[in-house]
Amino acid sequence: MPKVPVYNLSGEKVSEIELADGIFGIEVNENALYAVVKNQLANKRQGTQSAKLRSEVKGGGRKPWRQKGTGRARHGSSNSPIWVGGGITFAPKPRDYRYKLPKKLRRLAMKSALSSKVYQNELIVVEDLALQKAKTKEMANILKNLKAGKKALIVMDQKDEMVVRSARNIPGVETTLVNTLNVYDILKYDKFVITKSAVEKVEEVYA
Numbered sequence: 220m221p222k223v224p225v226y227n228l229s230g231e232k233v234s235e236i237e238l239a240d241g242i243f244g245i246e247v248n249e250n251a252l253y254a255v256v257k258n259q260l261a262n263k264r265q266g267t268q269s270a271k272l273r274s275e276v277k278g279g280g281r282k283p284w285r286q287k288g289t290g291r292a293r294h295g296s297s298n299s300p301i302w303v304g305g306g307i308t309f310a311p312k313p314r315d316y317r318y319k320l321p322k323k324l325r326r327l328a329m330k331s332a333l334s335s336k337v338y339q340n341e342l343i344v345v346e347d348l349a350l351q352k353a354k355t356k357e358m359a360n361i362l363k364n365l366k367a368g369k370k371a372l373i374v375m376d377q378k379d380e381m382v383v384r385s386a387r388n389i390p391g392v393e394t395t396l397v398n399t400l401n402v403y404d405i406l407k408y409d410k411f412v413i414t415k416s417a418v419e420k421v422e423e424v425y426a
Contacts, residue, residue, distance in 0.1 A: 220244065221337050225344045225415055230364030233346055236415060238337065239422045247331045247338070252402060254320060255328035259403045264316040273298040273306025325402075330425060332405040343367060343412045348375065353384035362392065365412060372408035374400060376417040397421055 220237040221244045227233050238244065273279070279298030286293050300308040336342040343365050350357060362371055370391040375382065378396060386392050395404060397420045405411060413421075 223337065223342055223344055225346050226365055227346050228348070228361050228364065230366065236344055236418065238418070239426065242330050242422055242425050243333050243337045243342075245330050245334045247335045248327055249331075251324055251328040252331050252335075252406065255325055255402045256406065258318065258320050259401060261316045261318065266314045266316050268311045269313055270307040270310035272310050273300060276304070276306045279305070326425065328402045329400075329405075332402045333411075333421070336405065336411045341410050343410055344418060345412060345414050347416075348373070348379065348382055348414050350379070350381040350385055353381045355385055355388045358382070358385035358392075359389055362389070362412070365410075367392075367410040367412055370408045371410040371412050372404055374411065374413040374417050374421075376414060376420045397424065 220240050222235050222237055224232045225234045225236050273296070276298045279296040283294045283297055284291065294302075297305060299305045333342075345365065348361075371393075373382065373386055373392065373394045374397060375394065376397055383394050386394050391408075393404065393408065397417050400421070
């Protein structure tokens with residue numbers, strides 16, 4: 220089982236925690252990570268893009284000039300895609316980009332993402348993250364003490380309004396809960412700051 224240090228809010232090591240091999244110590248499956256990240260980004264797409272086909276462009280009912288004798292190329296309509304202001308060939312239309320992946324693949328990708336943070340020394344376990352007041356400066360100092368860098372994802376087992384409000388104005392820092400954690404967010408941020416209780420909940424959910 221991989222062991223990682225547990226820090227307090229001053230950045231001091233207070234203990235160690237053993238992480239579950241089956242969640243934080245598996246071989247990273249890059250194909251699963253790619254498939255799930257691609258799926259998440261596709262599911263986020265609005266799919267509202269739209270352009271007009273030649274049948275939808277206004278006008279163009281009359282032949283621009285006679286077929287022969289003008290010395291110019293023959294044309295039947297000004298709605299043709301080769302005309303300025305004409306319709307678009309294979310115009311994009313509103314569509315749903317969402318699709319589903321197997322549950323086993325999604326779980327494998329999640330475990331691979333968590334394991335990759337351990338292997339790359341990007342996992343920071345905090346004993347507790349309770350704040351008395353919502354102060355951005357205090358949260359910035361905590362992240363500095365933990366050496367969390369400029370891009371950090373803070374994971375909690377349950378919502379703490381003080382933590383959320385303290386972190387939301389810091390560029391590059393995001394807060395989330397164990398039940399809304401996803402592969403894309405884990406890989407997007409350089410450091411993965413997680414409370415000790417959240418680690419236990421992750422192991423409970425993905426055991």
